[in-house]
Structure formats: C-alpha cells, structure tokens
Amino acid sequence: MSRDVVILGAGMHPWGKWGKNFVEYGVHAARAALKDAGVSWQDIEFVAGGATMRNGYPGYVAGATFSQALGWQGNEIMTCYAACATGSQALAAARAKIQAGQCEVALVVGADTTPKGFLAPQKGERPDDPDWVRFRLGITNPTYFSLYAQRRKDLYGATDEDFATIKVKNAEHGFSNEFARYRKKFTVEEVLASPMVASPLRLFEICATSDGGAAVVVASKEYADRLGSQRQVKIGGISTVSPKFASADVEMPDIATDSAAASNAYSFRASIAQKAYEEAGVGPEEVSLAEVYDLSSAMELDWYEYIGLCPQGDAEKLLRDGDTRIGGRVPVNASGGLACFGEAVPAQALAQVCELTMQLRGEAGDRQVSDAKVGVTGNQGLFGHGSSVVLLR
Amino acid sequence: MSRDVVILGAGMHPWGKWGKNFVEYGVHAARAALKDAGVSWQDIEFVAGGATMRNGYPGYVAGATFSQALGWQGNEIMTCYAACATGSQALAAARAKIQAGQCEVALVVGADTTPKGFLAPQKGERPDDPDWVRFRLGITNPTYFSLYAQRRKDLYGATDEDFATIKVKNAEHGFSNEFARYRKKFTVEEVLASPMVASPLRLFEICATSDGGAAVVVASKEYADRLGSQRQVKIGGISTVSPKFASADVEMPDIATDSAAASNAYSFRASIAQKAYEEAGVGPEEVSLAEVYDLSSAMELDWYEYIGLCPQGDAEKLLRDGDTRIGGRVPVNASGGLACFGEAVPAQALAQVCELTMQLRGEAGDRQVSDAKVGVTGNQGLFGHGSSVVLLR
Amino acid sequence: MDEADTHLIGSRCKRCGTYFFPGNVTFCRNPSCDSDEFDAVPLSREGTIWSYTDAQYKPPEPYVAADPFEPYAIAAVELAKERMIILGQLAKGVTVDDVTTGMQVELQLQTLFTKDGQDYVSWVWQPKR
Amino acid sequence: MDEADTHLIGSRCKRCGTYFFPGNVTFCRNPSCDSDEFDAVPLSREGTIWSYTDAQYKPPEPYVAADPFEPYAIAAVELAKERMIILGQLAKGVTVDDVTTGMQVELQLQTLFTKDGQDYVSWVWQPKR
Ligand SMILES: [Zn+2]
Numbered sequence A, B: 001m002s003r004d005v006v007i008l009g010a011g012m013h014p015w016g017k018w019g020k021n022f023v024e025y026g027v028h029a030a031r032a033a034l035k036d037a038g039v040s041w042q043d044i045e046f047v048a049g050g051a052t053m054r055n056g057y058p059g060y061v062a063g064a065t066f067s068q069a070l071g072w073q074g075n076e077i078m079t080c081y082a083a084c085a086t087g088s089q090a091l092a093a094a095r096a097k098i099q100a101g102q103c104e105v106a107l108v109v110g111a112d113t114t115p116k117g118f119l120a121p122q123k124g125e126r127p128d129d130p131d132w133v134r135f136r137l138g139i140t141n142p143t144y145f146s147l148y149a150q151r152r153k154d155l156y157g158a159t160d161e162d163f164a165t166i167k168v169k170n171a172e173h174g175f176s177n178e179f180a181r182y183r184k185k186f187t188v189e190e191v192l193a194s195p196m197v198a199s200p201l202r203l204f205e206i207c208a209t210s211d212g213g214a215a216v217v218v219a220s221k222e223y224a225d226r227l228g229s230q231r232q233v234k235i236g237g238i239s240t241v242s243p244k245f246a247s248a249d250v251e252m253p254d255i256a257t258d259s260a261a262a263s264n265a266y267s268f269r270a271s272i273a274q275k276a277y278e279e280a281g282v283g284p285e286e287v288s289l290a291e292v293y294d295l296s297s298a299m300e301l302d303w304y305e306y307i308g309l310c311p312q313g314d315a316e317k318l319l320r321d322g323d324t325r326i327g328g329r330v331p332v333n334a335s336g337g338l339a340c341f342g343e344a345v346p347a348q349a350l351a352q353v354c355e356l357t358m359q360l361r362g363e364a365g366d367r368q369v370s371d372a373k374v375g376v377t378g379n380q381g382l383f384g385h386g387s388s389v390v391l392l393r
Numbered sequence C, D: 001m002d003e004a005d006t007h008l009i010g011s012r013c014k015r016c017g018t019y020f021f022p023g024n025v026t027f028c029r030n031p032s033c034d035s036d037e038f039d040a041v042p043l044s045r046e047g048t049i050w051s052y053t054d055a056q057y058k059p060p061e062p063y064v065a066a067d068p069f070e071p072y073a074i075a076a077v078e079l080a081k082e083r084m085i086i087l088g089q090l091a092k093g094v095t096v097d098d099v100t101t102g103m104q105v106e107l108q109l110q111t112l113f114t115k116d117g118q119d120y121v122s123w124v125w126q127p128k129r
C-alpha cells in the first residue's frame, strides 16, 4: 500500500571507550552516513535522534542536539527513547514520515557515552522502582542472562562449550570489523578459563557497555532513484511491538513475571520479529543473515528461535552444525555482535541496521556473507521494548 | 496526497499539584480520551507517549509505561521528548504512522508531576552546560520572558496595563474550565499590585508549573467514518521544525544568540506556525481561535504575531480592541492558557489540542467560541523545540 | 512479607483475579480489565524452579554485601496457582549444584544484611527435603 | 575573559568566520560549513542594548546570592560586528530605570560573589557616559 523506503547511506563511529561527548560520535556517524548516501545535510528534511539518558539535557533532546551541531537548517526533529530498541523506533519514525508523504529524505542518529564498570541504578532509596529493588536483592543484569542460559542447559542440553563457541564465532566475525571495539580471537578453552560471573556464564561471555554512534540516511525509493543511487537497501519491515499480557518472559528489571491466572501467557520475545516478517512479506526461511542481541553468548541461541531460524530447542544443533557461522547457511552476528561491540544503547539497534546494509550491498569486506538478500535484526531491552528490522536487497 | 487523520477523542486529568505519580494522570487522561472516542483500549494499535524527565526510568519510556498500566496488548509503542513541543511531536508520530498506512487508530498521551518552587538545574558544577551557566549568572526563566516584554514596551508601546489585561482575560476564560488549576478572576489593579518578579513582569503574570495529563485518540478518517463518529476534528497540519541558523531569537537557556556574521538571521518562533498553515492549506486570516504559550502575559502578544494574527508591532492593538477575548474576532487562550493551567511540559501541547478539539466540536460550554472552524496552537521551548498544530472542523 | 506465616504478600485484582507482585499497583494490568481495586493476598509459599544462577561478583549498590563478599545463588520460581515466576535468592548455603530446574522449593525468611543495627530481611527459596 | 583588556573571548570558525560564545564548540554550527577548527578571538567590548530586565527575587543555586539578597539588572546586548546578542548582568548600581533599548554599553569585569576566599568574576554591561 505505502511507498517503499530505502536506506541510502549508513555511517558509524567506532565503538570503544573514547571519553568524548556523545554528540561527537553522533555527528561523526551522521556525516559518514550523509557522505555514504551522497546527500547534503541541508537536504535532510527530518532528523530522528535516539535519546541517551546519561548525558543531561542534550541527551534527552538528541534529535535537536545533533541538528544544532550539524547546523540548524529548519528540518523537522524528533527524539525517541525505547531502551535497546531506541534506534529502531527512531528508524520507524523516519520511515513513517516518508511513507506518509511528509518528507523524502531523513537522517536517523543514535550515540552514547557510557560510564565505566557495572551499570548501577541511580542513588537513593526507591522501593517503588523495580530497577532499584532488584539491585537491592542482588539481582543484576547477568542474573537474567544466566537464568535463560541455565534453562537451556536443563531443557535443551546446551553445554558450556556451546556458549563459549558463540563467543569464539562472534570474535572471529568481528576480527576485521573496523567499527568493533574488541578485535581479538579466542579459543573455546580461553573462554571457559575466564572467571565465572553468574553460573553458567563467564566473563568473556557477557557484553560490556561502550561508547559509539551509528546513523542512517533513509529516503523514498523515488528520491533514491532520482539521485541515481545503485546501492539502495529496502526497509521491508520494522517491528516495535510491546508485550501482550500476561507476558511470561523473565525480564529485566522485574522480579516477577505477569500472572497468567486470569489471562493467556505470551512470549514477548518470540512475537517481536514476527511483525517485521509480516510487513516485509518474507519468512525466516528466506533470511540470509541476522544481527541479534547477544547480551550474553547463550542469549544468541534464544534469538535463533525468537527470529524463527529453528524451532524451540533446536538452536544448539544450528550452532553445532556451523549454520550460523559466516560461510554457513544463515550467519548470525557477522558484525561480531555485542561480543565485539559492547552495548551503546541508543546506537546499537542502528548499528545492526548499518551492518545489514553493508552486507546486503556486498560491501562488508572480509566478513561478507555471500549472496546476502534478506537480513533481519532482533533486540530486546528493559520495560517492554524490543524491535526487529527486516532489510531486503 | 496522504489520507486524512482525525481526532476521535480527547481527555485530560485536571491540572494542579496533586502529588500523585505521573502515570495516574496519564492513564486517567487516556481512559477519558478512549471513552470520548468510543474506542476500546484493545483496539489501539500504536501508543505515542510524551516523556517526562523528572520521574525516573518510567518517565523516559512513558509510551511503554502507559501501555503497561493500561495493559500490555501488543500495540506498537514510541516515546518522544521535545521539551514544550513534546505533545505535538508525539501527535505527529501518530499521524505519520496512520498516514503511512501502518495503523488505523492510535493513542497519544502526555503527563507530568512537577516539583514545587523554582525550576532549578541539576546539582553539580557543569560549566559546559548552558542551562547551568545561565543560572550561575543569575539568568532565570523570567529573565527571558521579561527581555521580550520590555522590548515590546520600548518598540511597540506596550504598557504594563496591556500585560495585566492579558492575565485578566485568560483568568476570565479559564474560570469555568474544569481542567484548569487556577479558577479565579482578577482585575487589572490586582495584577499590577502583585510583586514585581523581573521588570516589567509581575508574579501574577508568570506561569507556574503544574501536574497534569492529556491524551487524544487519533484515527484515519476511514476508521472514524466506519465507527460512525459525528464529532471528528481533522488534523490539518503539524509543525515540529527546528530553527534556521543563524537563529536571532534570545532563547532559554542560551546566554548568546547565534552569530549572523556569516549567515542570514532568522526568527525561529515566527517560522513555526507557517509550516502548519501550509500543510493545512489555510492562512492565519481564517483562524477562528488559537491556543498559544503564555509563559508570561506579555509573551501572548508576541504569539499573536508569530502565528500571523497581526503584523509585528500590532499585537497591542489586537488586544486593546478586544479581538482576542471570547466574543472577539479571534479568541486566544479560550482555555485560560498557561495563566490558568501552569505548565506540565509533556502534556501541555496536547492540552492545547484537547481545548481546540472541544471548541471545534462546540462542546466547550461556558467558554465556547462561536462558529469555531479553524484552530491553531503555538508553543516553543528549550533547545530549538517548538510546534504548531492546525485543526479543522 | 509476613514474619509469622512466611509468605509473600501480593495483591489480587478484585474484578479479574490477576495477581501482582510486588503488590503496589494502581491499575490492573490485564488489558481487558480496567479495575483499580485490589486485595492484599498471600502468595503460594511453594513453587517449582524455572531456572537458577548465582552471583560470583559483588553487585553495585544498593546491594549491601557481606565483607568479604560471599557468593549467593538465585532462583526463578514458578507459582502454580498464580501462574507467575518470582525471583529471589536461594537460602544461605544452597549453591547452584544443589538445585535443578523443576525442583520444588519453599519460602523462608532470611536476614540479607544488617545496617545501622537494623536487620534487613527478605524472602529466600529453600529446596524442599 | 581577559582581565587586562576586559573583553569576552569567543571562538571564530576558521572557514566561515562565524563567532561563538561561549567559545567551547566542537563543530561549526553554520549548516553550510562543516569546519571543526576555530580561533579564540576577543569579542567587541561595546554594544547596543537589545532589551533589559532585572531580578527581584533570589534565583536558585548555582547562583550565589548576596545575603541579604540584592536585586540586579540584566541586559541583552547586540554586538554589531559579530551580529549576535549576549546576555549579562548590568554593572552593580545600574537599575532598569537607568537604561533604555538602543543605549550603548561597554564591558566591565565585576566580582559576582566570593566563596571560600575566592573571587568569582564575570562580565557586566556598563552604560557608556
Ligand atoms: Zn483486573
């Protein structure tokens, strides 16, 4: 029904701990995306920024902050926040704006600067805040990752070696990625020798937090064609659905799931990609490659199932068969994933989109997935946020 | 080109200092809007929430927070923030989603709880933060309001009586508004007897901060027609433009304007409504009534000009002729405006839309503007944010 | 929490019967119910382990850790009647090697830490013998 | 700020010549310029009052107020060469009755407050005689 929207350009600032202001990462990524698209900043009609909550007021109004840094030019602005799904939500806003006929070309930017060490909640006693309560009880982010990992071991026969193998695979994938923070190969033995953080997950299997910035230029297909762009990647679908009550997933930062005493129980995570596939008119069996949220090594296995690459309980087989390695049937996290990037919240979902864009264009260099035609992203974060984007060549 | 989007329902929680959680105000307003629209919560496909930055993580993800409180049902969610323009930005997101054909009916909600007293910046020495610097120099919000007021006196012959007259007019307008916080009539003498805060503006002429919540249900015209709605109000246009460099307006929280040494100078505020009029295909001469941001009494005069009700310098005449009173040619702030509400940031731009909706339907009771056909809102806030919405009967 | 009976106190929607924990809800979160009235109710004190893990590193504040830090185990426990999963530490001394998914556990009270002479008590899960 | 010459230090884009105050910018904000190189430059020390007001109530922190509070006047001053408006207090003793829009003012340094034995100095605007 609606007109096609394409990605015209993608740009990133390398992930790391650079200690700079988030605006610098965002502007760097934006300029790279504009250059890649062959579009001038002054032609941009709409800017959707992903907010960061750690950088004061400029972070709350990131869309305006990036626009001012690039130079006020009267474009329309929006700032979104949706935890880990922030970038996809901003992308969805830009796509809708174009499909609605309100603009032809838009810029989407996310960037963050993160503190060192553990992500701790704000100070002060806040017994009404679930994020505070769970820390008080000693329940940290790795707790949630490990509950899922342990359940895979007990239900589906996952092994510690499987988990380590994912880290080894992703480190291998990201080794040549200029935007990745960690570019070092590992062996299964090295991963298994790293200290246990939360059984059964080890230090090298849990994602860090990083600084980083990612941006894409999106446009109507007509605009891209007029520009003569030969490197268009079509946005097939975007899902930013919320859970359905009763949500049966054990989610950060909650200490209890919804009660299904008077309702049906639903898995939120399994519902996210479904909507993106429906919009795109493709199914998981057509996927060439995927970028998913490996907050822990083990979580990547859950994502194989959430995005429909295999039935529930079969993820270990997919991994062991080498299907999800570059060169396999459906490579997952060819970028290196969070294992090599570390999470930069408002930039991360966009970084997934940038990687798929490079892959679908055949411009991913040493980590190129051959004959990549359909890519899907999957991510999920706090407070009922998750997203999935399907891109098509 | 795109299909029409209409407001199907509007709802508010009364403004005040109620000391409750912002979620309660938002849910109250949302349920009122749903009831007014005759739409069930479970039919809503998209929720756009206005973020509040004063209420911890639930405020950052207000779209999710309201959805969870109403009951997760798998709708898509978005959370926007744009200072005073937050509500319009969320409304624009919902409209684009519908015009893009991605959904038929959406809910837009904004709510806030505000602290008592002065709005002070966060603690800590932050010499890089313009908001911190201006407070350090003794430049508060009323400083900016008064600089504009004084300039009107010196350039256009505004008087203290003019400023007081606006407060008197708006207090009269809001007297019967069940959603207003302050419902008390004033005389010009009473206003002029209130203590001077920042010359030439007095205590009764400067807007307070309030708790409050506002929500609208928006839908495609087709959906509204199928529902048999006889009370549709069409969204003619929405503007969420940013400034153009060099912006010549003296804006909170900056201590200097852009330098126009190498560029043309532009007035941001005068540019905001223009785009909304263009989208709507109407001009200021067709406006039946307006809701504008009277952060101070005097600022309402500036807004007469920004939204094109009169040429620059003629606002005092418009006021003195009684044109902007209910019963006059083009009533402004029939709701009572910020003078009667006090500002609840993420709800305020939506509250303006709610008032216009009631007026255009002829349901505004004692404060009804006769034969209201075209309404316009105008507001403007920190960091390059402003918005204008044109509604049509 | 109730010291005598050792069960968690949640709330239950008066209209649809949905349980909530923690119980401090304002609106019923069941989308087909718009009730805002709840009863305080005791939750089942026995359940089934859905999964489990431990904490081998000291968490950041507001957690108050023993000095030196002692690792502790955590379980996610499914309550049959309420059809919900509740997280909590496993009782002191219980390690991840002592439990499995599907094991039955029951609620106990345990002093998590003592600060300024005051005991902070919370629920823990204890495997049933 | 420079104590000897009493002028404000801003920055100026090396490519397009746009001025910035405060001068701590990373990217040139002129949309038709993508420079990130700037010179530190003194700004005009004289200008024209664009408008003015005062503060009759004590502002919140981080403002450090005299005790008892003394009201102060504020002006927005247009610099001709830089084509920009800069805000600042008017010099001590100058009230809103002493100035008008269009009046010429010049820059002075003034101790805004003293804290822990240290003087905090800022610019103020002084009407020209
Ligand atoms: Zn209920």
Ligand SMILES: [Zn+2]
Binding pocket: D013, D014, D015, D016, D017, D018, D028, D029, D030, D033, D034, D035
């Ligand atoms: Zn420049």
